[in-house]
Amino acid sequence: MQTGEPWAKRAAKIPPAGTPPPPAVRTSEAVGGEIPPRADPFWRPLGAPNTNDPAATRDFTPPFPAYPSGHATFGAAALKVLEIFLAKKGVTKTAVDFVSEELDGISTHFRDGVRPRHVRHFESLKDAYIENGLSRVYLGVHWSYDAFVGKPNAPTPGIGGIPLGLKIAVDIAAGLKRSAVPAL
Numbered sequence: 001m002q003t004g005e006p007w008a009k010r011a012a013k014i015p016p017a018g019t020p021p022p023p024a025v026r027t028s029e030a031v032g033g034e035i036p037p038r039a040d041p042f043w044r045p046l047g048a049p050n051t052n053d054p055a056a057t058r059d060f061t062p063p064f065p066a067y068p069s070g071h072a073t074f075g076a077a078a079l080k081v082l083e084i085f086l087a088k089k090g091v092t093k094t095a096v097d098f099v100s101e102e103l104d105g106i107s108t109h110f111r112d113g114v115r116p117r118h119v120r121h122f123e124s125l126k127d128a129y130i131e132n133g134l135s136r137v138y139l140g141v142h143w144s145y146d147a148f149v150g151k152p153n154a155p156t157p158g159i160g161g162i163p164l165g166l167k168i169a170v171d172i173a174a175g176l177k178r179s180a181v182p183a184l
Helices: 007-011 021-026 070-088 125-138 161-175
Strands: 096-104 117-122
Touching: 070 125, 070 161, 096 125, 117 125, 125 161
Parallel strands: none
Antiparallel strands: 096 117
């Protein structure tokens, strides 16, 4: 983004590859000496928790570029393969409970000590991979289009991690031979 360019024109642009969300959201490029209305210089991502590190003094947000989220890709792929596998066995209800290793009642955080155990319930595997993709945004690692549908003028147009993972899952499932699927 270039200084002096009208804010509305700059705001419509996608940050250049290599610009993770935190600096792009907090940008304080001034237009006429003022912070642009869509900027939030005080915004902070949740960050990846610094778990079980007694020397830690802050959480971590890696400087990932804005490309399809690998986390969203492999999460969607793994859960969709499981969903396809279960459907072939006649299992149509796929509600699941999940406990993160971050909130397992054992892990510690430098500010909070031992974290409580938190069970997250999902009515379907799809709900789980959607929330998994969204979590990357809250951590400040990716933009929403990195997990979901992509943007037409992004470095990888129209490709978000979840749609990519779903395509991978379908390809994997198509390659599974019936004899390779064990009985439940």
